[in-house]
């Protein structure tokens with residue numbers, strides 16, 4: 283097979299194992315067998331979590347499918363796709379000239395017995411083209427189309443009407459159809475996954491033949507987000523950020539996420555200071571306490587006091603024991619969202635600040651354009667429209683499904699690992715820093731819509747006056 287050149291992103295979406303694709307350069311249908319990976323590493327925790335979440339949705343964790351990624355992360359390996367191995371598929375051919383059908387057990391037989399793709403009947407060379415159909419099933423199994431059992435010497439042709447069900451096999455020697463178009467078409471095949479489950483005959487270009495499933499994560503390339511998850515007041519910080527409370531300042535984002543020293547360290551420092559003061563002759567207990575209290579603010583680490591400030595503000599808003607705080611503290615998507623929104627590393631520019639810049643620079647053209655953009659955004663109910671110059675993304679292809687792209691109740695639909703006959707299940711992943719756009723739906727417009735349509739009740743005066751202010 284000739285070498286194929288495709289971008290890495292393309293590989294993740296279209297050339298993962300078991301995918302069938304039309305290879306235009308050689309004008310043939312092919313199937314991906316495997317992908318070689320480079321820079322392979324173990325499964326990162328955040329990816330394991332998202333993977334587990336997706337697999338639970340499919341009920342796909344089990345002995346014959348995916349191992350639990352959170353319990354057995356070492357049964358996975360993650361790497362960059364490097365080289366795609368593919369083969370000619372399917373191996374059922376029809377003669378362009380006389381329509382006779384030819385079938386080969388495997389690619390070796392084809393190469394050995396008919397390297398030139400010559401027709402056995404009319405002897406035309408390079409006349410054989412692949413039959414563009416295959417059997418697929420929702421459980422992931424596939425099968426090649428087959429010619430019904432018949433005398434090997436008879437000349438069998440395929441009457442191709444463009445669709446599996448409407449086409450049929452026909453014996454020219456007997457002058458008899460071997461299958462009938464309609465329900466049967468090119469044949470019926472039962473699947474092992476359930477009683478009376480028939481595989482579906484499908485054209486190869488039908489997208490339902492192979493859906494690649496991917497996961498995307500914000501990937502900082504270091505452990506910044508992972509360390510933030512250890513911060514004990516993360517829930518309050520993220521809620522404060524989400525609600526944009528008064529003492530939440532985006533420029534403090536990094537300070538707010540830093541895992542502060544635990545209470546014990548402050549205590550230690552206080553004890554050391556006490557000893558120091560005593561050695562300098564301050565022995566009066568009351569005076570000592572007073573001095574230490576005065577110095578308390580200097581003992582605390584500045585980041586910690588910012589965190590504590592925000593913490594008490596959020597407690598006042600939602601209550602110190604609110605379940606929202608715990609939920610927020612465990613939510614990686616919320617952490618990713620605020621990281622992307624507020625971390626200076628994103629190099630983000632909000633439309634209003636671009637407009638201000640244009641005003642300062644006296645750039646009339648840019649000013650007019652940004653102003654018009656802003657009006658369009660406002661009309662659509664979009665606010666805080668930003669461009670990000672350095673959005674760090676991890677895109678990972680984790681498996682495939684057929685027939686259904688999402689879990690479907692009452693079926694045997696299943697997501698499958700790309701490769702399951704190796705000690706570790708491969709996950710193909712690409713890390714890249716890309717440009718992105720970020721926007722928010724105007725909360726006032728959303729609230730107004732909910733009220734208008736009777737999905738929410740007006741909560742009271744406070745919000746009414748805020749609404750007037752906001753509008």
Ligand SMILES: [Zn+2]
Nearest residue numbers: 377380401404
């Ligand atoms: Zn022929």
Ligand SMILES: [Zn+2]
Nearest residue numbers: 436453455456
């Ligand atoms: Zn016959």
Ligand SMILES: [Zn+2]
Nearest residue numbers: 419421473475
């Ligand atoms: Zn099945």
